[in-house]
Amino acid sequence: MPIHTVIQKYKELQRNTSNGYYNPTNTRIIGEVFIECLRFLGSVEREPLISKVANKSYFAFKKEGKISRAINDNLFYPDEDSWIRMCDVLEQNRLDLLTKEDLAKALYTIAISFCASIDLLKNGDQKTPGTFFEYFIAYLFTWRVGTEPNRSIRILSLDEAETRLRTDFTFNLGVNKQKFHMPIKTSTRERAIMLWAHQKLLDGVYGIEKFMGTPVCLAETKVDKKKKEVIEICTPEQWRVYQLYIAKLKRVYYLDVPNEYVKLNYDFPPIVIKPFHEFFYEWSNLAPS
Amino acid sequence: MPIHTVIQKYKELQRNTSNGYYNPTNTRIIGEVFIECLRFLGSVEREPLISKVANKSYFAFKKEGKISRAINDNLFYPDEDSWIRMCDVLEQNRLDLLTKEDLAKALYTIAISFCASIDLLKNGDQKTPGTFFEYFIAYLFTWRVGTEPNRSIRILSLDEAETRLRTDFTFNLGVNKQKFHMPIKTSTRERAIMLWAHQKLLDGVYGIEKFMGTPVCLAETKVDKKKKEVIEICTPEQWRVYQLYIAKLKRVYYLDVPNEYVKLNYDFPPIVIKPFHEFFYEWSNLAPS
Numbered sequence: 001m002p003i004h005t006v007i008q009k010y011k012e013l014q015r016n017t018s019n020g021y022y023n024p025t026n027t028r029i030i031g032e033v034f035i036e037c038l039r040f041l042g043s044v045e046r047e048p049l050i051s052k053v054a055n056k057s058y059f060a061f062k063k064e065g066k067i068s069r070a071i072n073d074n075l076f077y078p079d080e081d082s083w084i085r086m087c088d089v090l091e092q093n094r095l096d097l098l099t100k101e102d103l104a105k106a107l108y109t110i111a112i113s114f115c116a117s118i119d120l121l122k123n124g125d126q127k128t129p130g131t132f133f134e135y136f137i138a139y140l141f142t143w144r145v146g147t148e149p150n151r152s153i154r155i156l157s158l159d160e161a162e163t164r165l166r167t168d169f170t171f172n173l174g175v176n177k178q179k180f181h182m183p184i185k186t187s188t189r190e191r192a193i194m195l196w197a198h199q200k201l202l203d204g205v206y207g208i209e210k211f212m213g214t215p216v217c218l219a220e221t222k223v224d225k226k227k228k229e230v231i232e233i234c235t236p237e238q239w240r241v242y243q244l245y246i247a248k249l250k251r252v253y254y255l256d257v258p259n260e261y262v263k264l265n266y267d268f269p270p271i272v273i274k275p276f277h278e279f280f281y282e283w284s285n286l287a288p289s
Numbered sequence: 290m291p292i293h294t295v296i297q298k299y300k301e302l303q304r305n306t307s308n309g310y311y312n313p314t315n316t317r318i319i320g321e322v323f324i325e326c327l328r329f330l331g332s333v334e335r336e337p338l339i340s341k342v343a344n345k346s347y348f349a350f351k352k353e354g355k356i357s358r359a360i361n362d363n364l365f366y367p368d369e370d371s372w373i374r375m376c377d378v379l380e381q382n383r384l385d386l387l388t389k390e391d392l393a394k395a396l397y398t399i400a401i402s403f404c405a406s407i408d409l410l411k412n413g414d415q416k417t418p419g420t421f422f423e424y425f426i427a428y429l430f431t432w433r434v435g436t437e438p439n440r441s442i443r444i445l446s447l448d449e450a451e452t453r454l455r456t457d458f459t460f461n462l463g464v465n466k467q468k469f470h471m472p473i474k475t476s477t478r479e480r481a482i483m484l485w486a487h488q489k490l491l492d493g494v495y496g497i498e499k500f501m502g503t504p505v506c507l508a509e510t511k512v513d514k515k516k517k518e519v520i521e522i523c524t525p526e527q528w529r530v531y532q533l534y535i536a537k538l539k540r541v542y543y544l545d546v547p548n549e550y551v552k553l554n555y556d557f558p559p560i561v562i563k564p565f566h567e568f569f570y571e572w573s574n575l576a577p578s
Contacts, residue, residue: 155530159557166527193483194482200535201531204533237454245490
């Protein structure tokens with residue numbers, strides 16, 4: 001069976017990412033991946049889902065007995081020009097030319113289109129959507145802050161040669177400038193504690209909040225494929241305990257913010273949960289608290 | 290299709306565990322699950338695997354195109370009487386009646402037989418083997434220390450009614466007596482940091498090492514199904530950093546100890562990695578360091 005164009009383009013992106021996350025070639029390829037995904041998804045059926053999430057409506061794509069992850073109706077805007085338009089605006093640094101709503105929709109649609117396509121084109125492949133999501137968010141972040149991420153940090157040792165520890169994405173903007181610790185995950189589920197644990201490691205090695213923890217997640221939806229129901233899997237009580245006893249995260253960004261996590265903004269300890277597009281407006285003002 | 294006897298027996302164990310992990314009914318059912326697994330595995334083919342792990346040899350069971358996880362040849366001893374014999378010895382508290390080697394083989398064979406059976410009877414089901422492994426290890430631990438585990442802990446709050454946090458297994462042996470924090474996992478992979486993060490939480494809420502961290506894992510093997518090769522996925526450098534910067538684990542027990550983790554016993558910071566059967570000999574002497 002020939003490899004589907006969506007996957008061909010993804011592999012091209014993967015190869016070129018060895019040259020860095022942000023570069024003109026990746027700008028082109030991400031756009032091509034997006035268009036291939038929209039064309040593929042335009043050729044398959046949609047299945048309405050029963051939303052158990054207040055004020056949100058979801059559907060799924062389906063093909064040959066397979067059903068994709070849940071797609072948020074209000075955020076999905078399958079316009080082939082979205083990526084080009086967004087890149088223009090970002091390139092000119094003229095965020096005022098786009099409404100926040102349009103930016104949120106473009107970001108969500110590009111990310112979820114690829115994930116949904118892979119759900120239908122492969123069998124139980126969680127890794128490919130996760131890796132594309134990393135490329136996509138790291139591209140945007142790198143572009144915006146003007147520096148490529150690291151995937152490991154130096155650790156001092158008295159006994160051995162200096163060692164390096166593999167980490168999630170970290171961005172060091174320069175001497176006395178901001179440093180970000182940015183795990184990028186399609187969802188956190190019961191693994192959320194890992195976000196705080198990695199922050200704790202960086203706090204231990206470099207000092208508390210030397211790196212600001214700003215993870216980016218896609219969504220926390222889960223589809224019951226028999227009942228055709230969508231829920232959001234959230235554990236706000238646990239997140240509160242992690243923020244109290246393990247480490248402090250500066251932000252948790254979502255492309256589709258789970259309802260249950262919104263309230264964490266107003267509780268003690270505060271955990272600031274925001275839609276990811278807010279990052280573009282606030283990043284230069286973020287500082288360790 | 291009728292439900293296979295292995296799964297019927299497992300469901301019986303699951304139902305009866307609502308009455309506690311250690312009780313005479315569970316003793317009987319675990320024995321029955323084990324015998325059903327051995328009979329089922331006796332009826333399917335074995336596939337030799339190429340071991341990339343020094344001094345260990347592995348095979349897999351296969352049926353109708355499906356292949357099970359890797360089985361360690363030197364630890365697999367499919368004797369239907371193993372469970373009864375082990376229970377007798379434990380019941381009389383006469384560990385001297387069994388060699389350590391026989392105890393290690395019995396423990397490994399019971400756990401891996403169920404996991405391998407489910408690998409062949411279901412499709413990509415990781416949850417059922419994981420839950421059985423929890424039942425099995427929690428049964429043994431409960432029996433040995435004489436107290437049932439908790440799955441949540443109390444957390445004090447100044448602002449709200451007392452809340453509870455869901456945790457891995459904790460065992461509180463009584464006032465001024467030992468307290469164990471025992472995550473039970475078939476493997477840890479890239480999620481190992483969660484063991485230390487949960488320990489950090491308990492340290493934060495109750496004080497450092499009030500609960501001793503003694504996780505129990507089955508193995509870290511991974512089978513490449515195309516090449517028919519077995520490797521062990523280990524990250525000893527990362528474990529060392531977790532033990533330095535997040536929290537201290539007292540022990541990490543394995544039923545099939547990964548080669549790469551053995552050396553952690555002799556490094557700084559020491560992480561004591563042992564075969565699980567050692568727990569039966571040393572548990573009453575374990576104390577916070």
